[in-house]
Amino acid sequence: MKSKPVVMNCFSTVHTSFIVNFTFTNNVTILTGDSGTGKTAVFSFIRECMAVNAKLLCLNYLDYQKDIKDIVSNADGKLIVIDNADILLDDDTRKYISTDDRNQYLIIGRNPKNLFATRENLFELESKKIGEQTELTMKEYL
Numbered sequence: 001m002k003s004k005p006v007v008m009n010c011f012s013t014v015h016t017s018f019i020v021n022f023t024f025t026n027n028v029t030i031l032t033g034d035s036g037t038g039k040t041a042v043f044s045f046i047r048e049c050m051a052v053n054a055k056l057l058c059l060n061y062l063d064y065q066k067d068i069k070d071i072v073s074n075a076d077g078k079l080i081v082i083d084n085a086d087i088l089l090d091d092d093t094r095k096y097i098s099t100d101d102r103n104q105y106l107i108i109g110r111n112p113k114n115l116f117a118t119r120e121n122l123f124e125l126e127s128k129k130i131g132e133q134t135e136l137t138m139k140e141y142l
Helices: 039-049 068-073 091-099
Strands: 010-015 018-023 028-032 056-059 079-082 104-108 122-130 133-140
Touching: 010 039, 018 039, 028 039, 039 056, 039 079, 039 104, 056 068, 068 091
Parallel strands: 018 133, 028 104, 028 122, 056 079, 079 104
Antiparallel strands: 010 018, 122 133
16 A cells, blocks of 8 residues: 655754654554564664654553544654554454554554555664764665
8 A cells, every 4th residue: 555644754852862763654554573673672762852843643551541543543743652562453453554644653563464564564673883973764674
């Protein structure tokens, strides 16, 4: 599934010695990869920005008891970042996300089932040292 981003084309932030620099090519971006590659760290850096950027909505394991579909269906004009998506997203919510044209999604997890994802939606983290800092970007997965 390829559709243009509806909220933002890029997102950048600096956190201590890390630079997060993401360019979005799709409305639903799935960030996947092995454990320990920095996906949850990136989520925490983005979550810190939620306090000053009204276009961000971040959900993770702390939201496990909440109705995630209700939360995302009531959002409008947000980049919704979901960590631990394999745990948080049931099939009904995944199907809703795949057709939502009011919000954009960065889904962190390993299971793209029912998100109607293609190779164009799958990315993994890439890190590069720039002096004393590490820049984290997304590169195509596979």
